[in-house]
Amino acid sequence: MNAPSFDPALQTAGFDPARLSWLNRYAALGERFGTPQAALGLPGARWVARSDGLAASLGWPADWSEHPDTLAVLSGTGRWPGMAPMATVYGGHQFGVWAGQLGDGRALLLGEIDSAAGPQELQLKGSGPTPYSRRGDGRAVLRSSVREFLCSEAMHGLGIPTTRALALTASDLPVMRERMETAAVVTRMAPSFLRFGHFEHFCHHGQHEALRTLADFVLQHHYPQCLDAPVPVAAMLAEVSRRTADLLADWQAVGFCHGVMNTDNMSMLGLTIDYGPFGFLDGFDPGHICNHSDDRGRYAYARQPQVAYWNLHALAQALLPLVGDGGETLAEAVGHYRDRFPVALAARMADKFGLQDHRDEDGELINDALRLLAGERVDYTLFFRRLSDFGASATADAALADLFVDRDAWQAWAQRYRDRLALDAGDAAARRARLLAVNPKYVLRNHLAEQAIRQAQAGDFSEVQRLHRLLQHPFDEQPEHEADAGLPPDWASGLEISCSS
Known part of the structure; x- marks a missing residue:
């Protein structure tokens, strides 16, 4: 029997989950590969953020999140027709040591849909315990879920292969980690979540x-x-x-x-x-x-x-x-x-350095620049973004030089760089355009994520949504968000991120 195929009418008609085409090919492999499992879900769930761009790439209409069942399904308390939820089993080496049987302890594969973007697996993270939770509660907290939602979509904006995040939901359900926090669920998508x-x-x-x-x-x-x-x-x-x-x-x-x-x-x-x-x-x-x-x-x-x-x-x-x-x-x-x-x-x-017609000496020039950056802990993203304007004006060159304490060392390298650029064909404007297209102005710095998390924990999700919009276009000038491209505040150096979630 042939599997159903994507229905193009989804793109123009109102969102109807009954018309989704479910393939569920991995679930069909049988019980050795995972365990059928219903989500426990979030009581009193509410939306935190959604990726309408990802939904559109699937061929879903703009009203996809307005369907009365969507919030329930993506928080683990509902099920669309055709879903075959399961937790998959796997093992792995953790920190170089064989860890034995692992598996989807907090994740739940809802199934595989056919879409305008091809077959995609739909997965909940944080929807409750599974047979592979290893005495854990199967939950994810809002803190880590905000980070995953934002970074998944930020990496996509940067053009880096990644799993995607369709939605983030949350509730007041208490979850104990180092301290008491609240629960959340991220809906993730990928052609496959299979791992080594x-x-x-x-x-x-x-x-x-x-x-x-x-x-x-x-x-x-x-x-x-x-x-x-x-x-x-x-x-x-x-x-x-x-x-x-x-x-x-x-x-x-x-x-x-x-x-x-x-x-x-x-x-x-x-x-x-x-x-x-x-x-x-x-x-x-x-x-x-x-x-x-x-x-x-x-x-x-x-x-x-x-x-x-x-x-x-x-x-x-x-x-x-x-x-x-x-x-x-x-x-x-x-x-x-x-x-x-x-x-x-x-x-x-x-x-990233704007070097064309690659030459043997380019490696040494690049490595010497990286040594300068490492010696003074120069901000990595800011350096390359400002380098994109190298030679455009005295003001731009001064802003780049301001990143360095040892001006003599910087000026010596800058002269070598200037001489190297002179060997390439093309004008400065074309080089600048190339550099701006590969050197992002905005990345998900830890302090930006932390500010969004603190507001979300206080019940205000607007900063999560703002950062999500910003990071979809990391290479663009967005003057209203200039502060997000600056040096991190002093308190950011004290942030500690661990495996706990």
């Missing part, structure tokens, strides 16, 4: 038939171009490695720190997934640790690329029972990350 840890789980428990079923599922639905390869599983791993290399290059270039790069937080599609103790760099510090729980700095900013490589090896080890050559093809597949990441990052950094 899904494969690790079945390999670790010797369930090789299930491992093969999972690999075949991912190949058929997400990497069909690999099916005709001599070793399809190795071809899939090679593509995952390439996507992961590009993702890490994106993170490093924009100054994003994930904070908890466990293998169960690594996407099989190369998406940024599971926003917890993340952070964007303020002052540039290669050793910056954004996760207060990471006392050994395993996931420090500069270590992220190597951790991703380690995680890919863990995935390769999990796939080993599916190949018969001792793992040679898998080792070669992971090697695509090693080869691709430095090239991808070099290209992104050259773009």
Whole structure:
């Protein structure tokens, strides 16, 4: 029987959940892969924020959130026809140590819909306990949920592959963490939430038939171009490695720190997934640790690329029972990350500096600039945004120089940079336009998120909604929001973000 397909009439007719086309292909794999589970939901739920742009990309009409059942469904107390809610099982290495069976302890896969953007999984985070909650309450608090909602959509605005956030709901239900807080639910979407840890789980428990079923599922639905390869599983791993290399290059270039790069937080599609103790760099510090729980700095900013490589090896080890050559093809597949990441990052950094016709000496010029930034903890986002105006006027050059205490060191580098730019074809206006398109003015700094959280905890969601609108267009000049692009206040340095949510 053919699966239903997306109904284009959804785009023009009023929103009718009964007309959504549910595929639920992962749920059809059976009980080894997860457990059917109803959401516990939020009592007295209310909207905090919604992503109408994401809904529009699905082909949903503007009134999608006004349907009387939508709030209930996206807070876990209702169900649309065709949903097949389940919690999936996976394992993983956490901080480099095998953690055993994990799974969706706070997340619930509501099902998979066909849409104008293709098949998308719809997932609630924080809707109550599941069989994989490991003595937890299955809840998410408003604090962490605001951060996840905003950063998911901010990363999309930056053009970085990510899971998306459709909605954020909240209630007065008390939840105990370090202190008493209140509950919230984020509705997340992605073509797939499958993680490296899904494969690790079945390999670790010797369930090789299930491992093969999972690999075949991912190949058929997400990497069909690999099916005709001599070793399809190795071809899939090679593509995952390439996507992961590009993702890490994106993170490093924009100054994003994930904070908890466990293998169960690594996407099989190369998406940024599971926003917890993340952070964007303020002052540039290669050793910056954004996760207060990471006392050994395993996931420090500069270590992220190597951790991703380690995680890919863990995935390769999990796939080993599916190949018969001792793992040679898998080792070669992971090697695509090693080869691709430095090239991808070099290209992104050259773009951020506006360097065309890449030359051998460009790497030294860029690294010397980064050393200057690190030596003085120069604000990373501000530096590149102001660099976009380099040479445009004396005022612009002065604003850039003001970021440095050692003016002589800055001026020496700036002259080298000026000489290098003179070797490229094209005019200054075209270069400036290119730089402004890759160097964002706005990122989700921790203090901005914290201000939105404090207002939301007081019952005012307007700042969450304002930041959401702002971060959809991070490269645009938005004069009314100029303060959001400035240096962080002194109190921001005291913020501590941990794994607790």
